[in-house]
Amino acid sequence: MIAVTSMEADAPSSAEISKAFAEGRADSLAQAYQRWSNLVFTLALRALGNRADAEDVTQQVFVSAWRGRANFDPDSGQLGAWLTGITRHRIADRMTARSRELRNSEAAARLAEQRPTTVLDDLTIDRVLIADELEQIDDPRRTILKLAFYEDRTHPQIAEQLDLPLGTVKSHIRRGLLHLRDRLKEVTGDETSR
Missing domain, CATH: 1.10.10.10 (Winged helix-like DNA-binding domain superfamily/Winged helix DNA-binding domain)
Structure with a gap:
C-alpha cells in the first residue's frame, strides 16, 4: 500500500482545477501550471529539440490558455487535453518562425556570396x-x-x-x-x- 502525503491528499483533482480555471479563479492558473507544465514542456522539447524554445512555448501555452479560458468548457473535455491542443499550435508557430528565420539566413548568405563585401x-x-x-x-x-x-x-x-x-x-x-x-x-x- 502506498502512503499518500497530506499535500497530495489536499491537492485538487484535475476536474476541480478544470472547473476553477473555466470560472477564472486566479489560483487555478497556478494549479494548472503545477499539474500540466511538465507535460507541455516535454511535448515542446521533444518537438523542438531546444530547451529555450520549449520554455518559451510552455510560457506561451499557459498565457494563451488563461487569456482564452472563456473558450474552455470543462464539461466537454479535460483541461490537460485542451492545453495539449494549444501546445501543438504553439509548437507549429515556433516551427514556422524557425523556417522563416532559416529562409532569411539562407537568403542573406546568398546575397553575401553575390555581392562584394566592401560595397x-x-x-x-x-x-x-x-x-x-x-x-x-x-x-x-x-x-x-x-x-x-x-x-x-x-x-x-x-x-x-x-x-x-x-x-x-x-x-x-x-x-x-x-x-x-x-x-x-x-x-x-x-x-x-x-
Whole structure:
C-alpha cells in the first residue's frame, strides 16, 4: 500500500482545477501550471529539440490558455487535453518562425556570396539607418514595430502577444513609422521620401 502525503491528499483533482480555471479563479492558473507544465514542456522539447524554445512555448501555452479560458468548457473535455491542443499550435508557430528565420539566413548568405563585401549600396545603408533609428524609439513602440516588420506579425497577433488593445497597436505602428520617416529625412537630408 502506498502512503499518500497530506499535500497530495489536499491537492485538487484535475476536474476541480478544470472547473476553477473555466470560472477564472486566479489560483487555478497556478494549479494548472503545477499539474500540466511538465507535460507541455516535454511535448515542446521533444518537438523542438531546444530547451529555450520549449520554455518559451510552455510560457506561451499557459498565457494563451488563461487569456482564452472563456473558450474552455470543462464539461466537454479535460483541461490537460485542451492545453495539449494549444501546445501543438504553439509548437507549429515556433516551427514556422524557425523556417522563416532559416529562409532569411539562407537568403542573406546568398546575397553575401553575390555581392562584394566592401560595397555598400543604398539599400544596405538604409537598413542600417532604420535599425539604428528603431533602437532609439521607446518601448512598447519599438517592440511593436519589430514584431510587425521583423517577425511578420499581424496587428491582432501583436495585440494578443503584448496584451494591448488593437487600436493601441495600430496607433503605435503608425506613429512609429511617421517618426522613422521624419528621422530618416533628417539623417539623409532627403525631402522626397514621403
